[in-house]
Amino acid sequence: METPFSDFSRLGEEFRRCRKPVVVVGSGIFGSVMAERLASDGGRDVFVLEKRSQFGGNSYSAPDPETGIETHRYGSHIFHTKSQRVWDYISRFTKFNTYRHKVMITRRGRVYAMPISLFTINTFFEKNLKPADVAPFLAASAEKFRDRVPANLEEKAISLIGEDLYRAFIKEYTEKQWGRPAAELPAEIITRLPVRRNYNIDYFNDPFQGIPIDGYGKLFARLLENPKIRVFLNTDYFDVRGLFPESVETVWTGPADRLLDYKYGYLEWRSLRFEWETHNTADFQGTSVMNYADHDVPWTRIHEFKHYHPEREEIFESAKTVICKEFPAAWKPGDEPYYPINNERNRELYKKYAGEITQRPGWHLGGRLGAYQYWDMDRAVENALDLYERAFRR
Ligand SMILES: Cc1cc2nc3c(=O)[nH]c(=O)nc-3n(C[C@H](O)[C@H](O)[C@H](O)COP(=O)(O)OP(=O)(O)OC[C@H]3O[C@@H](n4cnc5c(N)ncnc54)[C@H](O)[C@@H]3O)c2cc1C
Structure with a gap:
């Protein structure tokens, strides 16, 4: 299950050796599904460029080196979907455990269930x-x-x-x-605020739910394991774009405004900040996610990751736990973009960028950054499968 990472300095050389290569910018779930389809179904050589030091985008998880607890590096990620097609596809690359998400909320010192x-x-x-x-x-x-x-x-x-x-x-x-x-x-x-008229306190209604049994990191490694896929980590597209001819087919999953050098202005986002703590206790809060409703608590929620894997009994019972406090943060250019600010100004601006990018022959815009949308992972998978079928499948 080795992922064929390649050396950044060999990128140009390898690229010239391939027939009809495709460049995929971003190795989040959208980019990784696109790469998998292009290589495995389309037989194409795929160059995945990822500016971070690991693949997987915001969905990435890996064991914490000190405690062995599987931690989700950008906040809790639970896979859930109504789509049989998405579930069947993603289940080819991982088994899921039987985790069902429940969210508690602390308000004025008392705990309630959400939604x-x-x-x-x-x-x-x-x-x-x-x-x-x-x-x-x-x-x-x-x-x-x-x-x-x-x-x-x-x-x-x-x-x-x-x-x-x-x-x-x-x-x-x-x-x-x-x-x-x-x-x-x-x-x-908000279009709706779900209110259940019964005692079901599951967070999601979707029939298919779970956490990849051996973590998201392994799921991504399997998506990217085809030898026709070369993954270049620590590689920002803008540092290497000179190595590719202008006409190369490219799937762009980064922010749309960045690709066009922000020429019409910045698309605005809300950002997040995470603070990590390891505690010498077997269980810090008794659940995976505790929301905090009160103004005077500066974080919106605390994630406790061992609750996502009760089946990893030894780690689950161990005397340490890892938690992460999630703080909302203002966004300025250069900060990590998390939630699009969906107002009229940004919608109009986005239309301009998207219109221009999709006019470029051979260019495809995708992923939650490229679409300027909040997407759960299943929507990102579904959109990647659709784009592949529409634009690449012969
Ligand atoms: C706090 C939080 C919690 C969430 N929880 C859930 C959940 O429980 N369940 C769920 O289904 N969804 C959840 N989501 C949504 C989930 O994170 C997205 O659906 C998913 O990340 C979308 O994948 P993506 O590939 O579109 O984008 P991303 O995961 O953001 O991947 C984009 C990648 O592109 C790379 N990139 C950008 N620009 C460049 C460049 N110039 N050069 C090279 N690489 C570049 C980035 O580094 C990144 O790795 C959550 C989101 C947040 C913010």
Whole structure:
């Protein structure tokens, strides 16, 4: 299962030896699936350029050297999908464990389950409502927005779940996340706030869920193991583009504005910062993700990674644990982009960039950065499979 990493200095030489090579910029799940399809189904030679020191993009995980705990380097990543096609495809490269994601939220020193369910409602209001009571209960508390269109995120959220639940679980968390008052955020950021009328506290509804049994790092190594794929790590496209002819077919999964030297201005993002800690305790918080609703707690959530692999019994029971605090952060050019700021200015700007890039013969735009969209991994896989079928499959 060796991944054929190549030496950066040999890139130009190797490239000239290949017939009809394709360059894939970025080795996240989109770029890696594209590379796999191009090499294994299309028989093409693929040059994957990755500016980081490891492949896998934001989905990457690997064992922590001190504790052996599988850590997700860019925050928790749970694979989940409704798509049989995506599940069948990705399952060719990994087995999944039986993990089902559950998220807890701490608010004013008490813990509740998210998303809001009958369990959350009954514990928060200290009631014993039945499933049929939930809709009328929420409707009564959202009364004042029944006849008018919500003007901002705050109004939209209240119209969906009522004032009390909004103030308890959404307002302060969202304001931390976006760094602005909820009343100044566009209503479109949320289309719905799922409320379960039963005691199901699973975070996702998708029928297919799990964590790669031997980690995302191994999953990516298998996606990229075809000898026709050469992966160049620590290689920024802009440092090596002179080595390729202009006409080479290229799949670009980096930010669209970067490719065109930001000529129309910057697309804006929200960023994140992660703080890592190792604790001498077997279990720090009793669950994989604990959200923090309160304004005065500066992080939005704490990840505790050993909970993703209860089947790794020895490590799960061991006396150490690794946690990671996730802090929302303002973004400026050069920072790591995480969440696109989906407003009219950015949507218009993105259209200009995407229009120009896709006009270039042989150029393909993809991935969450190239699409300027928040995509879960399954959407990135699905879009990569679609792009391959549409643009490359003969
Ligand atoms: C905090 C957080 C938690 C998430 N949790 C989940 C989850 O639980 N489940 C889920 O399904 N999804 C989750 N996601 C979404 C998931 O991360 C994305 O779906 C996935 O990363 C998309 O893959 P990608 O290949 O499009 O982009 P990326 O993973 O971002 O990969 C892009 C790659 O391109 C490289 N690159 C960029 N520019 C250049 C350049 N100039 N030269 C060379 N290389 C370049 C980057 O270094 C990067 O490796 C989460 C996202 C975040 C932010």
